[in-house]
Structure formats: structure tokens, C-alpha cells
Amino acid sequence: MTATANDIDWWRDAVVYQVYIRSFADGNGDGVGDIAGLRGKLGHLARLGVDAIWINPWYPSPLADGGYDVADYRAINPAFGDTAQAEALLREAHERGIKVLLDIVPNHHSDEHEWFQAALRAAPGSPERERYVFRDGRGPDGAQPPNNWESMFGGPAWERVPDGQWYLHLFDVKQPDVNWNSAEVRDDFETTLRFWFDRGVDGFRIDVANSMIKQDGLPDVVEGVNDEQDGNHPYLDRDEVHDIYRSWRRIADSYDPPKVYVAEAWVPDPERLARYLRPDELQTAFSFNFLRAAWLAPDLKENITEAIAENDAVGAPATWVLSNHDVARHVSRLARKPESGRGYQLDDLLDLPADLDLGLRRARAATLLMLALPGTAYLYQGEELGLPEAENIPTDQLDDPTWVLSGHTKRGRDGCRVPLPWSGSSPPYGFGGSSWLPQPPEFAACVADTLDADPESILHLYRDALMLRKAHPALGGGELTWKDSPEGTLAFTREPGFTALVNVSSAPVSLPEDAEVMLTSGPLTRYGAVPADTTVWLRHA
Numbered sequence: 001m002t003a004t005a006n007d008i009d010w011w012r013d014a015v016v017y018q019v020y021i022r023s024f025a026d027g028n029g030d031g032v033g034d035i036a037g038l039r040g041k042l043g044h045l046a047r048l049g050v051d052a053i054w055i056n057p058w059y060p061s062p063l064a065d066g067g068y069d070v071a072d073y074r075a076i077n078p079a080f081g082d083t084a085q086a087e088a089l090l091r092e093a094h095e096r097g098i099k100v101l102l103d104i105v106p107n108h109h110s111d112e113h114e115w116f117q118a119a120l121r122a123a124p125g126s127p128e129r130e131r132y133v134f135r136d137g138r139g140p141d142g143a144q145p146p147n148n149w150e151s152m153f154g155g156p157a158w159e160r161v162p163d164g165q166w167y168l169h170l171f172d173v174k175q176p177d178v179n180w181n182s183a184e185v186r187d188d189f190e191t192t193l194r195f196w197f198d199r200g201v202d203g204f205r206i207d208v209a210n211s212m213i214k215q216d217g218l219p220d221v222v223e224g225v226n227d228e229q230d231g232n233h234p235y236l237d238r239d240e241v242h243d244i245y246r247s248w249r250r251i252a253d254s255y256d257p258p259k260v261y262v263a264e265a266w267v268p269d270p271e272r273l274a275r276y277l278r279p280d281e282l283q284t285a286f287s288f289n290f291l292r293a294a295w296l297a298p299d300l301k302e303n304i305t306e307a308i309a310e311n312d313a314v315g316a317p318a319t320w321v322l323s324n325h326d327v328a329r330h331v332s333r334l335a336r337k338p339e340s341g342r343g344y345q346l347d348d349l350l351d352l353p354a355d356l357d358l359g360l361r362r363a364r365a366a367t368l369l370m371l372a373l374p375g376t377a378y379l380y381q382g383e384e385l386g387l388p389e390a391e392n393i394p395t396d397q398l399d400d401p402t403w404v405l406s407g408h409t410k411r412g413r414d415g416c417r418v419p420l421p422w423s424g425s426s427p428p429y430g431f432g433g434s435s436w437l438p439q440p441p442e443f444a445a446c447v448a449d450t451l452d453a454d455p456e457s458i459l460h461l462y463r464d465a466l467m468l469r470k471a472h473p474a475l476g477g478g479e480l481t482w483k484d485s486p487e488g489t490l491a492f493t494r495e496p497g498f499t500a501l502v503n504v505s506s507a508p509v510s511l512p513e514d515a516e517v518m519l520t521s522g523p524l525t526r527y528g529a530v531p532a533d534t535t536v537w538l539r540h541a
């Protein structure tokens with residue numbers, strides 16, 4: 001059967017739902033989400049109207065970093081299910097018209113991967129160690145790490161093994177970086193891509209897609225010189241990484257319909273990010289500057305405009321996202337003053353007062369903004385329920401390695417990874433067994449079944465927006481034209497006949513004349529104006 005144009009280009013305007021499998025739904029009642037739970041909730045996803053799901057790593061793993069420490073790339077973690085379950089999920093999702101993306105982690109393995117175990121047993125200089133980044137230390141007895149690189153979670157990026165050598169881990173000590181100069185490593189990842197593609201997986205999200213290549217000689221990071229990702233950083237966004245993606249693209253294109261990639265690359269310069277999207281490389285990459293933008297009209301507009309322009313230059317759509325498993329949920333980010341200029345993780349925000357009602361209102365408005373933009377959009381599980389961040393998980397229950405590696409100074413990312421509330425009026429709210437991270441009291445107002453029964457709920461807003469987005473000829477791919485609008489607001493048109501007005505100011509603004517309201521993120525004022533922190537979708541002649 002030959003693929004149709006629609007099959008081939010589906011990713012250009014898709015809405016993809018991120019499933020953090022450990023916390024989505026628990027089918028066997030052990031308190032941990034699993035494939036059976038996910039299969040049981042495909043109806044929820046179909047009703048929501050998403051085109052695809054992306055499943056966080058579901059491979060065998062000691063879960064030192066939530067599964068981003070992969071011990072075997074071609075199998076399923078027994079905690080989540082087995083190969084037969086995975087195949088059934090793929091079949092059932094496809095039957096509902098939902099594509100399935102997996103997560104590939106190419107920068108590092110788990111230290112429990114058989115190759116790393118073999119490397120530990122082997123001698124310095126052996127082929128087994130060549131697959132990783134082993135070096136002798138500095139100083140007379142080699143007791144100093146080989147260079148000054150730091151782990152993203154805190155502390156040095158090097159660990160010493162009993163024979164005196166050190167290995168590199170840009171993330172947790174249980175996540176040794178692999179050596180991308182090794183042909184064996186390259187071949188092995190390509191085998192993994194084919195393994196899952198052959199089983200019907202539609203694409204991959206690529207984890208830390210900008211960090212695989214390390215500069216020869218592994219020089220120190222020099223403050224003041226390597227502050228940017230401009231191609232000269234010793235391990236971030238080096239130009240040689242693009243060769244890997246040219247090769248991966250050839251593999252994707254050898255399938256009919258072609259397979260798809262989305263890069264997780266926190267590269268702030270949108271021009272450099274767009275290099276990953278040149279026609280012979282990856283199809284999509286998250287535009288994280290949108291997620292990072294303050295809730296202020298000029299910041300939003302600038303980041304949207306730049307992402308679209310730079311991606312247009314290489315023929316790629318922008319990929320919008322408001323939340324994921326690494327950042328504080330956007331209800332809780334937007335509950336803080338936008339002017340604060342703070343970061344996007346819970347630890348950046350904890351000391352700022354939060355107004356969650358305001359956060360929810362803005363979250364609804366942000367969603368209608370995002371879904372009206374040209375390109376593709378990613379939703380993070382639970383945002384359709386308006387979930388806030390769990391900010392007070394008892395520290396002895398924290399699981400993110402950030403907590404330990406920061407010397408117990410940063411709580412890390414568990415607050416956005418709490419199991420979803422599906423039904424009932426008390427924890428675990430129909431998740432399954434008692435949830436592996438405790439659900440906060442705020443979840444009582446976010447239970448899926450209750451929201452389903454309330455036409456004004458955020459869940460209905462998501463369904464309505466996705467339905468309209470699919471039906472309206474102006475939405476999805478295409479162009480956007482900015483319009484003049486009152487200070488503190490954004491207005492743009494999409495043709496034919498669509499206008500979005502986003503009020504990011506603190507006062508109501510009037511609707512444009514002759515506009516007919518299709519959808520609003522919240523009620524209009526009694527005089528028909530658009531209140532602060534509200535987005536409206538309008539039909540114009």
C-alpha cells in the first residue's frame with residue numbers, strides 16, 4: 001500500500017500527547033503506570049482528539065533517571081509490560097488513528113547496560129571501554145577528574161572506577177555517556193531505530209539531541225568563552241552532530257510512510273536550532289523558547305515570530321509545547337508574576353507567591369494561543385485536566401536524581417510527574433494502585449471524570465479546541481499574520497477567516513468589529529469584552 005500525502009505529512013500540524021508512562025495509568029494495581037493502563041485510556045486520548053502519542057522511555061532500566069537510563073533499547077521494562085503488550089498497544093492506537101512515537105536516548109546508556117558492565121570488567125584501552133568516554137585523571141596520581149565538566153544534575157561529570165580511570169556522565173553517575181566516534185555505537189543505535197520502526201512505531205523523540213558529540217581532547221569548559229551554544233562549546237550543539245541525523249533521516253525515509261523525529265535540543269538560538277531541521281535532517285524540534293517566554297505580549301510575540309521565521313527558512317514547521325516531564329507544570333509557572341524573569345523549573349519558582357486560579361486562567365489562554373499557531377503542538381499528560389505542579393512532595397519521597405546530586409538543595413522534577421487523577425474523590429483517584437508519588441490536595445479539583453461531566457471544564461476546552469483545529473481550514477499548517485492590537489495583547493489572523501486575540505494585559509479589551517466568537521478560553525465580560533488572561537478564537541469575513 002502506498003502512503004498518501006496526508007500520511008506522509010501528518011507531523012507538520014499534528015497534536016501529540018506526551019505519555020509519561022510511569023504516571024499515566026496503572027493497569028495492574030502496583031502503583032506504577034504501565035502499558036495495560038495506557039491501553040485502557042486510549043478512549044480518553046481519542047476523545048481528546050490527539051493525532052499521536054509520545055511515550056517516555058519504556059525500556060528495561062534501573063530507573064535512576066526515570067527510565068532515561070536505558071539498560072536494553074530493544075525490550076520493555078517488566079514494570080511496564082512486555083513485548084506482546086507493546087505490540088497490542090501499537091495495534092490499538094493505530095486502529096484509533098493515533099500514531100505512536102517512542103523516546104530514544106542516544107547520549108548515554110544505563111550503567112547496567114551489558115556494554116557498560118563489560119567495559120567495567122575490561123582493561124583501560126580495551127575495545128569495550130572505547131564505547132564510552134573513559135580517560136585517565138589529572139594530577140600526579142590521576143586523582144583529579146580529566147576536565148572540569150559538570151553533570152547537568154550537579155557535581156562533577158566524571159566518576160572514577162577501581163582501576164583508576166574515570167568515565168564521563170553528563171547526567172547521573174548511572175548514565176555513562178557513550179562514544180559517538182565509535183562505529184559500533186552508531187550502528188547499534190541505528191539497529192534500535194529499525195527494530196522499533198519495523199514493529200510499526202511511527203517515530204522517535206530524540207533525547208538531548210544536541211549533546212552527543214564531544215570536542216576532541218575534551219577541553220575544559222571556559223567561563224566567558226563557552227557560555228553560548230555557538231558551535232564552540234566542548235559538548236553542546238557541536239556541528240558534527242548533524243551527520244548523525246543525516247544518517248538517521250535516511251533510515252526514516254526508507255519506510256513508507258516515512259518515519260518522523262522530534263528533537264529535544266535546548267538550543268536557545270533559533271537559527272542554530274533550525275539547523276537540526278534542514279531538509280536532510282530531522283523533521284521537527286521543540287521550540288522551547290516559547291515554553292520559556294514570560295507571560296507578556298512582547299516576549300510571546302518575539303519568540304513565536306523568531307521560531308516561525310527560522311524554521312520557515314529550512315522548510316520545517318515550528319513545534320510548540322508548554323509543559324513536559326522536565327519543567328514545572330505551566331499552571332504553576334503562570335500562577336507567578338510574569339515579570340519575575342525566573343526560570344521554568346520548580347526550584348526557580350518555589351519562593352514566589354502563587355495564585356493557582358490565575359495560573360489556570362492563563363493556562364487556558366496559553367493553550368488556545370498555542371493551538372492557533374501554525375505548526376505542530378505537544379501536550380503533556382494532565383494539562384488537559386489543568387493539573388498544577390505538586391510543590392510539596394515530602395523530600396524522602398523524591399525520586400529525581402537532582403535532589404541527591406544537588407546536595408539536597410533542589411527538589412527537581414518530580415512535581416510534574418505525579419500520577420494522574422482519573423476518577424473518585426480521594427487519592428489515588430482511580431490511577432490504579434496507591435500512586436508511587438503522592439498526589440497533592442489540588443488534584444481533587446482536577447479529576448478526569450468530574451471534568452468530563454462539566455462542559456465548562458478545561459478538559460472540554462481542550463476537546464473543543466482540538467476538534468475545531470482539525471475542522472477549520474485555516475488552522476494547523478500555514479501562515480500567520482500579526483495584526484495591530486491594544487498594548488499587552490496579541491492578535492493574528494490565519495486565512496481563511498480566522499483571528500486569534502490573546503489578552504495578556506491586566507484589563508479587558510474589546511472584540512474587533514464584525515468578529516464572531518468561535519471559542520474562548522474563559523467567559524467574556526458582561527459587555528462582551530475579552531478579560532485579562534483570556535484568548536478568543538474568532539471568525540472574520
Ligand code: GLC
Pocket residue numbers: 065066068069105171207208264325326
Ligand atoms: C532529557 C530528558 C530528561 C533526562 C535527560 C537525561 O532532558 O527529558 O528527563 O533526565 O534528558 O536523559
